[in-house]
Amino acid sequence: MNRTCCNLKPQVVGKSRVKRYWAEIHNHNSVGYAKGTLERAYQIAQSALDIYAFTPHGWWPDLPATDQKVKKQHENGFRIVADAWRDICEKANVSYGAGEFATFLAYEWHSSSWGDFCLYFPDSEAELRYAGDPHELKEFARETHALLVPHHCAYSRGSRGTDWSVVDEDLSPVAEVFSEHGNSLEAESSLGMYGHSMGGSQLSQSILAQIIAGRIIGFTAGTDNHFGAPASYGEGLTAVFAEELTRSSVFGAIRARHTYAVTGDRIGVLIRTEGEGIMGDILPASTPRRLEIDVQGCALLEYVELFRNGFSVEKWNPAGVVEEQSGPYLLRIEFGWGGLNDTRNTHWRIRIGSDKAKILEATPYFCSGPQTIEVVNRIKRSTDSKVEVDAVSTRTNSLPTQTVLLELRGPLDATVNCDISAIWGENKLSAARNWNLAELLADDYYVELSDVFSAPKLKTHRLLPASAAHFACSWDAPAPHDASKTTGNGTAPDCYFFKVVQKNGHMAWTSPVWYR
Secondary structure, three states, X not given: OOOOOOOOOOEEOOXXXXXXXXXXXXXXXXXXXXXXXXXXXXXHHHHHOOEEEEOOEEEOOOOOOOOHHHHHHHHHHHHHHHHHHHHHHHHHHHHOEOOOEEEEEEEEEOOOOOOEEEEEOOOOOOOOOOOOOHHHHHHHHHHHOOEEEEEOOOOOOOOOOXXXXXXXXXXXXXXXXXXXXXXXXXXXXXXXXXXXXOOOOOHHHOHHHHHHOOOOOEEEEOOOEOOOOOOOOOOOEEEEEEOOOOHHHHHHHHHOOOEEEEOOXXXXXXXXXXXXXXXXXXXXXXXXXXXXXXXXXXXXXXXXEEEEOOEEEXXXXXXXXXXXXXXXXXXXXXXXXXXXXXXXXXXXXXXXXXXXXXXXXXXXXOOOOOOOOXXXXXXXXXXXXXXXXXXXXXXXXXXXXXXXXXXXXXXXXXXXXXXXXXXXXXXXXXXEEEEEHHHHHHOOEEEEOOOOOOOOEEEEOOOEEHHHHEEEEEEEOOOOOOHHHOEOOOEOOOEEXXXXXXXXXXXXXXXXXXXX
């Protein structure tokens, strides 16, 4: 498998044996009532991810009859999934490769009254069960050792928000805090729940409210994309810390809450505790409460915030210190835009090379939409100093641009060369540019492909030393049962998690660490 993406190489965490892998565990395609083929979805996932679970729409026992259009759409989708279930399972199993690419059998169970859950099965066999209520669903999950992960939890009860009274911590160790629906962790957020028709978030329904109430639950994110585009940029992604890239190891890691959620940028976040604990762990109350966090951003950091028992207790505004003189550097290349009312696709082929700098990694930040369901955007590496990007941008996608993030290492006089060709409607456009790293450190640069005002453009964002987006610190909690330093629920602090916010708006939330 030829994957050339930044952060896809596993990253060892501290002295422990676990490594970071990137996962899309909530995604839809035309096997159901969404768009885009199953084959395309796997092509995208295998080129950009370590872990993938296709989650077709499986069942909705209390499907409302008051909206006949929605009812018929879902009933037809359920029939398609049922007819294709054997093929769905076969595709997941054929695509699974231990140590290379982990796949899981899964499907989504909806409910107006109880909320939506994604079921994940631990091995190569799974049944499509039409559970009539959450109690039957939970019994089925226990029988099959499946996980039930609630998503878009913060919608109000009755509008497919989670009925938290039916959620068991053993079956649902994690919850989806972010997707195309918006932010279900925090009711007040710049990433509000505007993506669908169920209304906005409700404070008491938020996952943060459950943390404050004492619930033990970790965090995941998934796109819930309905265009067959796993990891569609800006719609959610999960980092999983597992010992190896196998079904059993990854499944166990998710069950242990060794996860964190990002909105899109693959922000690196590590947490260490006394005794080599990591995020998601439940540690003895007597364990010294020193938390160490290490953040490697993909853009300049706005702030890092620590929550204790669900309440903010510390916030840092990192000012990264540039240490390296030859890198590594982060170069974000963005291309697309076009006229505001222009719905045409722009097909891009961009060749990027360097004379002296080495391209360490190239991360695809590609998004999708209804007009690009047949497109497989790709990054191809020919040498350690050359990559080729083949992608389509359009204003009908979730974003009007596509993005590639390069990690470079080299001297400041190293040159980055871009040969750009694009097909914009009937127009064939081309340009060639080169900059040395010193120039890229000084400013952004735009490449105009045409003298037409609304023509698509390419932008190289200002080169960022990786050290300028790095933050690390340790934090010592007050002693347990120190009543003068308790917060919120009036008890000794026992739950800690971090929120990371970049200046470009992308975020990460770590699963908590508990002491009890």
